[in-house]
Amino acid sequence: MFFKLRFFQRLLHQQRLQTVLVLPFVLQICMAVGLTGYLSFRNGDKAVRDLATQLQAETGRRVEQHLDSYLALPHQINALNLDAIARGEIQLQDIKGSARYFWKQSQIFPQFSYIGYYLDDNTGSGTGRWFKGEEIVASLHPGGQLKEFTYGIDNNGNLTAMLQEGEYEGTKEAWYIDTVKAGRPIWGRIYSAMSYEGYVAASADAPIYDRDGRLLGVIGIDLLLSDISKYLQSIKMSPKSRIAIFERDGHLIASSSQQPVFFQAQEEVLRWQIEDFPDPTLQAIAREAKDRLGNFSSVRLPQTLTLALNDQPYFTSIIPWRDRYGLDWLVLITFPESDFTAQIERNTRTTILLCLSALVLAIILGFYTSRWIATPISSLKKASQAIADGNLQQQIPPSSLQEINAVGRAFNGMAAQLQASFAALERSNQELETRVTQRTVELSEKNARLNQALAELQKAQARIIQAEKMSALGQVVAGIAHEINNPINFIYGNLIYFNTYSQDLLKLVHLYQEEFPKPSLSLQEYLEEIDLDFLSHDIEKLIDSMQEGTQRINKIVESLRNFSRLDETDLKLVNLHEGIESTLAIVRNRLEATRQRSAIQTLKMYGEIPPVECYAAQLNQVFLHLLNNAIDAVEEANLKGATAAEIRIETEQVSDRVRISISDSGIGIEESVRDRIFDPFFTTKPVGRGTGMGLAIAYQIVTEMHGGELTCDSAAGRGARFVIEIPTRADRSIIDEG
Numbered sequence: 001m002f003f004k005l006r007f008f009q010r011l012l013h014q015q016r017l018q019t020v021l022v023l024p025f026v027l028q029i030c031m032a033v034g035l036t037g038y039l040s041f042r043n044g045d046k047a048v049r050d051l052a053t054q055l056q057a058e059t060g061r062r063v064e065q066h067l068d069s070y071l072a073l074p075h076q077i078n079a080l081n082l083d084a085i086a087r088g089e090i091q092l093q094d095i096k097g098s099a100r101y102f103w104k105q106s107q108i109f110p111q112f113s114y115i116g117y118y119l120d121d122n123t124g125s126g127t128g129r130w131f132k133g134e135e136i137v138a139s140l141h142p143g144g145q146l147k148e149f150t151y152g153i154d155n156n157g158n159l160t161a162m163l164q165e166g167e168y169e170g171t172k173e174a175w176y177i178d179t180v181k182a183g184r185p186i187w188g189r190i191y192s193a194m195s196y197e198g199y200v201a202a203s204a205d206a207p208i209y210d211r212d213g214r215l216l217g218v219i220g221i222d223l224l225l226s227d228i229s230k231y232l233q234s235i236k237m238s239p240k241s242r243i244a245i246f247e248r249d250g251h252l253i254a255s256s257s258q259q260p261v262f263f264q265a266q267e268e269v270l271r272w273q274i275e276d277f278p279d280p281t282l283q284a285i286a287r288e289a290k291d292r293l294g295n296f297s298s299v300r301l302p303q304t305l306t307l308a309l310n311d312q313p314y315f316t317s318i319i320p321w322r323d324r325y326g327l328d329w330l331v332l333i334t335f336p337e338s339d340f341t342a343q344i345e346r347n348t349r350t351t352i353l354l355c356l357s358a359l360v361l362a363i364i365l366g367f368y369t370s371r372w373i374a375t376p377i378s379s380l381k382k383a384s385q386a387i388a389d390g391n392l393q394q395q396i397p398p399s400s401l402q403e404i405n406a407v408g409r410a411f412n413g414m415a416a417q418l419q420a421s422f423a424a425l426e427r428s429n430q431e432l433e434t435r436v437t438q439r440t441v442e443l444s445e446k447n448a449r450l451n452q453a454l455a456e457l458q459k460a461q462a463r464i465i466q467a468e469k470m471s472a473l474g475q476v477v478a479g480i481a482h483e484i485n486n487p488i489n490f491i492y493g494n495l496i497y498f499n500t501y502s503q504d505l506l507k508l509v510h511l512y513q514e515e516f517p518k519p520s521l522s523l524q525e526y527l528e529e530i531d532l533d534f535l536s537h538d539i540e541k542l543i544d545s546m547q548e549g550t551q552r553i554n555k556i557v558e559s560l561r562n563f564s565r566l567d568e569t570d571l572k573l574v575n576l577h578e579g580i581e582s583t584l585a586i587v588r589n590r591l592e593a594t595r596q597r598s599a600i601q602t603l604k605m606y607g608e609i610p611p612v613e614c615y616a617a618q619l620n621q622v623f624l625h626l627l628n629n630a631i632d633a634v635e636e637a638n639l640k641g642a643t644a645a646e647i648r649i650e651t652e653q654v655s656d657r658v659r660i661s662i663s664d665s666g667i668g669i670e671e672s673v674r675d676r677i678f679d680p681f682f683t684t685k686p687v688g689r690g691t692g693m694g695l696a697i698a699y700q701i702v703t704e705m706h707g708g709e710l711t712c713d714s715a716a717g718r719g720a721r722f723v724i725e726i727p728t729r730a731d732r733s734i735i736d737e738g
Contacts, residue, residue, distance in 0.1 A: 074204035074221040095125035118170035119217035192269035228254035241335035607652035633666025
């Protein structure tokens with residue numbers, strides 16, 4: 001402080017009074033506004049990057065889930081068809097009857113461009129959507145020849161007129177040879193066809209064996225990949241975002257762009273390489289990502305990159321995706337930083353303009369204020385110089401400033417009595433010094449109030465940022481709950497039908513056993529191999545466990561919805577136990593066992609409490625802060641050798657209030673810092689792990705928003721206990737005041 005004062009003394013030495021009055025005031029305004037703008041920009045930028053990371057991860061999960069379900073369906077249908085062949089429902093030599101069977105499946109699954117089989121004697125049958133002008137056609141291959149006949153199919157599945165005749169030898173094709181060589185279900189090549197617009201498909205193939213394990217042929221389904229592009233186009237992340245799926249050699253599978261992934265070159269249809277794709281954004285990002293990674297074939301783990309395109313940063317993720325049938329693709333997700341930072345940049349420009357305006361206003365006010373003060377002082381200076389020259393008849397004109405008037409009266413009296421009384425001059429000087437001291441004290445008090453206002457502004461800014469984070473978290477949680485709820489409801493609803501169907505099938509098997517008590521030797525061996533009695537009893541347990549699992553997931557989704565409470569911004573009567581349970585569901589993964597410690601036990605000792613009139617989402621935020629702090633304390637205690645790992649939650653009604661206490665077996669809080677834990681920006685955690693605003697915001701929510709109390713009872717080495725007390729009915733006057 002001494003050196004700072006010396007610096008300003010030297011800086012202001014021999015300066016004009018106007019400069020001395022204006023410069024410190026302008027510097028103080030610049031520092032305060034500049035610091036506020038800088039902190040606002042930094043925190044906003046961090047929030048954008050966190051949101052971008054979460055958005056990339058969530059989009060990647062949605063794309064992976066869609067690929068898992070969409071690409072698993074052909075192999076599942078192949079498995080059902082193989083089972084139908086084994087049961088005799090599909091007679092391989094009855095190519096017309098087989099075509100009728102596959103026609104029914106083609107109607108159910110419009111994404112299948114072909115369903116059929118081909119045997120080693122050139123017998124084959126299948127249906128699909130590859131012939132222009134016809135919705136579904138049948139392709140028949142009589143055995144012993146290479147002839148292929150294409151027929152139309154009416155609405156009853158009957159063959160109509162022959163549409164085309166040609167030659168085709170499937171046993172020489174790569175899809176047949178590769179499947180036979182693999183001896184298991186695989187994915188064949190991805191191919192395009194000129195004869196049918198948009199025909200880009202992947203072949204899911206499986207070998208057909210008889211009961212003796214002898215190869216009969218290959219059954220396959222061609223799956224249209226264009227629906228994957230439609231799904232990617234339906235995902236709306238940001239105005240300029242792009243999503244692409246491609247093979248490791250760079251050939252495109254699907255993209256969110258409106259450009260098709262294939263093009264016609266002379267007599268064939270080819271798929272684009274991603275680095276040559278007509279979409280300029282995807283093309284540039286793919287090329288830069290390939291340069292950064294070396295090549296796409298080496299990507300084994302998800303990669304997160306920040307790439308530059310037209311001097312703009314793009315958040316980019318490359319996620320590997322594989323399945324057990326041989327597909328090995330990459331998912332590219334990219335969007336520009338500007339889609340999220342535009343509002344921040346506008347706010348920054350607004351802040352700069354406000355800073356400049358405040359600076360100009362401060363200079364103008366400082367100039368006029370200094371001039372207002374300096375003018376009467378200048379008159380006093382002239383009169384003093386005149387008295388020094390011997391002219392004692394000087395009179396100081398009146399001023400609008402009380403202090404200057406007092407000095408003028410003293411000066412006039414001094415001039416009249418200069419020769420008569422030096423004592424009067426001394427008293428006047430003393431009076432002047434006293435008033436200057438008083439003025440200095442007043443200025444110091446004003447400066448302290450300005451500093452307090454700045455501190456309150458910083459607190460308000462931190463609270464706003466925290467509130468925005470919690471709002472974003474609530475929206476993400478609500479979105480996740482919605483996305484999970486739809487497929488779970490679908491699974492849970494279908495389990496009822498699956499239970500009924502399985503019971504019907506088992507009943508059918510038992511009826512077969514009663515009607516044919518002496519099955520063939522091969523059937524007896526197969527019944528012993530699958531252990532039919534065990535299957536009959538175990539399938540009911542499996543269905544019960546699946547129903548229990550879906551019910552548990554429904555409860556988790558309900559907990560996520562209760563925690564977010566996005567629609568509850570007003571005072572409402574709330575069951576606090578539901579809020580605590582919802583918050584525990586949010587932090588449940590942190591309570592589970594890790595390599596460093598055992599699972600944290602949660603002891604819930606709930607008393608009988610009435611519904612409480614409160615802000616539910618804000619109280620959930622308080623519970624989340626306290627539970628996270630308790631888990632951090634228990635983990636740190638375990639690192640230091642502690643064996644206990646538990647958190648105790650107790651509730652009870654005390655008169656017209658409800659008391660909630662959260663205790664932990666952590667390291668405790670030292671007495672020297674216990675009184676400061678609710679102060680903003682105060683934290684005992686390492687740099688990067690804590691902001692110091694969690695308990696401060698929790699304290700404000702409990703005391704100011706709900707008129708309650710938040711206290712802490714702790715000591716080093718014996719854990720901590722936080723106690724919340726809020727009235728069961730809100731005091732409107734206290735809440736409005738807060």
